[in-house]
Amino acid sequence: MAGELIKDRLIHGGDYNPDQWLEYPEILKADIAYMKEAKINCVTLGVFAWAKLEPEEGRYDFEWLSEIMDRLYANGIYTILATPTGAVPHWMSEKYEEVRKMSGSGICRLHGQRHNFCYSSPVMRQKTREMDQALSARFGRHPGLIAWHISNEYGGDNDGIGCHCPYCEASFRKWLRNRYGSLEELNRAWWTTFWSNTYTDWGQIHSPSDNGEHTMHGLKLDWKRFISDQMLDFCKEEIAAVRTGSTAPALCNFMGAFKPLDYFRWAKELDLVSLDNYPFWHFAENESEMAMRASFLHTLTRSLKKQPYLMMESTPSVVNWAPRNSLKRPGMHELSSLQAIAYGSDSVQYFQWRKSRGGAEKYHGAVIDHKNGDNTRVFRDVSRLGARLEQISERVKGTCNRPRAAIVFDWENWWAADDAMAVVQPFDYLGRWMDYYRVFWEKGIDVDIVDMDDSLENYALVIAPVNYMYRGKYAGNVRGYVENGGVYVTTYWSGEVNESDLCFMDHHPLSDVLGIRTEETDVRPEHMDNQISYEGKSYEIKDLCALVHAEGAEVLATYQKDFYAGYPALTVNRYGKGKAYFIASENSVFFLRDFYDRLFQETQIICTFDACLPEGVAVSERKGAAESDSVWFIMNFNADVAEMTVHRAYQNIETEDEINGTVQLLPYQCLILTIPQRERKQK
Ligand code: GLA
Ligand code: ZN
Numbered sequence: 001m002a003g004e005l006i007k008d009r010l011i012h013g014g015d016y017n018p019d020q021w022l023e024y025p026e027i028l029k030a031d032i033a034y035m036k037e038a039k040i041n042c043v044t045l046g047v048f049a050w051a052k053l054e055p056e057e058g059r060y061d062f063e064w065l066s067e068i069m070d071r072l073y074a075n076g077i078y079t080i081l082a083t084p085t086g087a088v089p090h091w092m093s094e095k096y097e098e099v100r101k102m103s104g105s106g107i108c109r110l111h112g113q114r115h116n117f118c119y120s121s122p123v124m125r126q127k128t129r130e131m132d133q134a135l136s137a138r139f140g141r142h143p144g145l146i147a148w149h150i151s152n153e154y155g156g157d158n159d160g161i162g163c164h165c166p167y168c169e170a171s172f173r174k175w176l177r178n179r180y181g182s183l184e185e186l187n188r189a190w191w192t193t194f195w196s197n198t199y200t201d202w203g204q205i206h207s208p209s210d211n212g213e214h215t216m217h218g219l220k221l222d223w224k225r226f227i228s229d230q231m232l233d234f235c236k237e238e239i240a241a242v243r244t245g246s247t248a249p250a251l252c253n254f255m256g257a258f259k260p261l262d263y264f265r266w267a268k269e270l271d272l273v274s275l276d277n278y279p280f281w282h283f284a285e286n287e288s289e290m291a292m293r294a295s296f297l298h299t300l301t302r303s304l305k306k307q308p309y310l311m312m313e314s315t316p317s318v319v320n321w322a323p324r325n326s327l328k329r330p331g332m333h334e335l336s337s338l339q340a341i342a343y344g345s346d347s348v349q350y351f352q353w354r355k356s357r358g359g360a361e362k363y364h365g366a367v368i369d370h371k372n373g374d375n376t377r378v379f380r381d382v383s384r385l386g387a388r389l390e391q392i393s394e395r396v397k398g399t400c401n402r403p404r405a406a407i408v409f410d411w412e413n414w415w416a417a418d419d420a421m422a423v424v425q426p427f428d429y430l431g432r433w434m435d436y437y438r439v440f441w442e443k444g445i446d447v448d449i450v451d452m453d454d455s456l457e458n459y460a461l462v463i464a465p466v467n468y469m470y471r472g473k474y475a476g477n478v479r480g481y482v483e484n485g486g487v488y489v490t491t492y493w494s495g496e497v498n499e500s501d502l503c504f505m506d507h508h509p510l511s512d513v514l515g516i517r518t519e520e521t522d523v524r525p526e527h528m529d530n531q532i533s534y535e536g537k538s539y540e541i542k543d544l545c546a547l548v549h550a551e552g553a554e555v556l557a558t559y560q561k562d563f564y565a566g567y568p569a570l571t572v573n574r575y576g577k578g579k580a581y582f583i584a585s586e587n588s589v590f591f592l593r594d595f596y597d598r599l600f601q602e603t604q605i606i607c608t609f610d611a612c613l614p615e616g617v618a619v620s621e622r623k624g625a626a627e628s629d630s631v632w633f634i635m636n637f638n639a640d641v642a643e644m645t646v647h648r649a650y651q652n653i654e655t656e657d658e659i660n661g662t663v664q665l666l667p668y669q670c671l672i673l674t675i676p677q678r679e680r681k682q683k
Helices: 025-037 063-076 090-095 124-137 164-181 183-190 216-242 263-267 290-306 332-343 377-396 411-418 429-442 472-482 588-605 679-683
Strands: 011-016 042-045 080-081 145-149 249-255 270-276 308-315 347-350 405-408 448-451 461-464 487-491 516-523 532-534 537-550 556-559 568-575 578-583 586-587 617-622 631-636 642-652 658-665 670-674
Touching: 011 308, 011 377, 011 429, 063 124, 124 216, 124 537, 145 631, 145 658, 164 216, 183 216, 183 588, 216 411, 249 263, 249 308, 263 270, 263 290, 263 411, 270 642, 290 332, 290 429, 290 448, 332 347, 332 617, 332 631, 332 670, 347 377, 347 405, 377 537, 377 631, 377 670, 405 429, 411 537, 429 568, 429 588, 461 472, 461 588, 472 568, 472 578, 487 532, 487 588, 516 568, 532 568, 532 588, 537 556, 537 568, 537 588, 556 670, 578 588, 586 617, 631 642, 658 670
Parallel strands: 011 042, 011 347, 042 080, 080 145, 145 249, 249 270, 270 308, 308 347, 405 448, 405 461, 461 487, 487 578
Antiparallel strands: 516 537, 532 537, 532 556, 537 586, 556 568, 568 578, 617 631, 631 670, 642 658, 642 670
């Protein structure tokens, strides 16, 4: 879908705020010339433009936007048009107090910053509907319009607890009635007899607050679900409003692994998803960790819909909000942008086209700076990349990563696991989960990320690390998956609670599939080391050690020390036509590397790029309709030359040179390769 926005071309663009420059016509004129020079083919307009679009209540001024959109289109530049709800204008918060958010202690916030409104307020919803419908009526059929950018980075003030005003509390109660039907059911699900919490009236239910109830697991989990759903509900109203006069696809700019919003649920309501991508390059001497994390965010975003997405924002040079804002070193801009394409993005877009002259982000990187026009290092970097994107578009468009392995990553599990008040605090689900992603990245094997609602059918291997909660039909799906021949791997601190955060009774829900009985979970005391023994080697344990008993499963590794020396640390069980592994101990990456080799052998999953990859060199494959249409991105994240050995001939799609044998990768170089033309013809 992302691929179809502009025919045959990858998108190169970014946030453009001409509304800040309406008094500078010469700047607006120069912008278009520079855009053409940098091979920008699309801009995002109107993010944060509400005060210019509706300077006073009910008086719309769309003329300036219309002129700019026309002019851009006449110059071959398309528009992604934003709805302006990223920030509301002063007149709105002054006139309608209900639009302002309320803190958990009941204090009404003053107007300020952005994301500065309540998602439940009827006035806010009405004003938004009117604005979005008016934009749709005016621009919905503009030939330059290719997509709607709904709001900006939904998420409120990023604290995840949202607004606590009476409208929000009423909506929360309604949401709960929908979920549970009766108070009795809710009391059961939340286990409210604990600490005398039994509710006898819906009105007794309040949002969690530091000033009140903030320990009840059921309440907190449902509040998190509600916040995500309530913002999504607001977003859906915006989508419906822009649909009144337009068929252009709707998207939101997501923030990757942003905890408060369950993006898997959100993605189902959107035509397209996108990522705002801001890794801190050059923070560490070894760039691998950052490169791995960035690739995770790209992979996650692509996995939300299992189709190409857009990298909606990235900085061409520097951000202004990191503790230390280092410039991208020469080469890093091209590499980090092509990294997005490598994992499934059909675009490279920037925040922002031109640096604002004032305001909190005046020193944030941009394609155009305050003084130098096109005569800058950054502009040249961007232009060079623009030319590369144009050149590779034809080969890359229509391809997508199609991994045979998946890792389960689930927002509800994240919320519940981090809140469990057990083992280690703070728990850090994401950090522990990342160990299991890291090895895929290191070995150059693409992986999809699925949540507990996704189908597992298409994968030869599914890994479910720290899968604390089992919700919906998940356990049944896993059982069916293994029965039919799938290889499933799960770990310590899995299958503990149901979707109401109530502990499972009697046995682990997958005890039959795993062939084990689970008992306690230890946290290794910091002053005591411990290891596991696996295939004649010893591996250090990190923190968590599940104590389990093999009941049918084969024991592949055991603990070496402490009162549970000899207990299983890794088991495998044959079930139906498949196998299920249980990793009891929280292990170092050294173990995971060796263990994954076994898994890959068993499932015949290989790095499809036939080469030995040096450290810091990553690879990702976008598959085409035919095998010979595949495109591999070879990314050197080292600041030095890296040497790799390639075991077959590949062709560089940009230079058409063939490579084979020993290949030197320049610092931060990204090679884009395919099967040589001569071989493709034979097929
Ligand atoms: C986010 C926002 C942008 C801008 C950038 C700065 O992604 O969407 O408006 O603030 O951050 O990095
Ligand atoms: Zn509210």
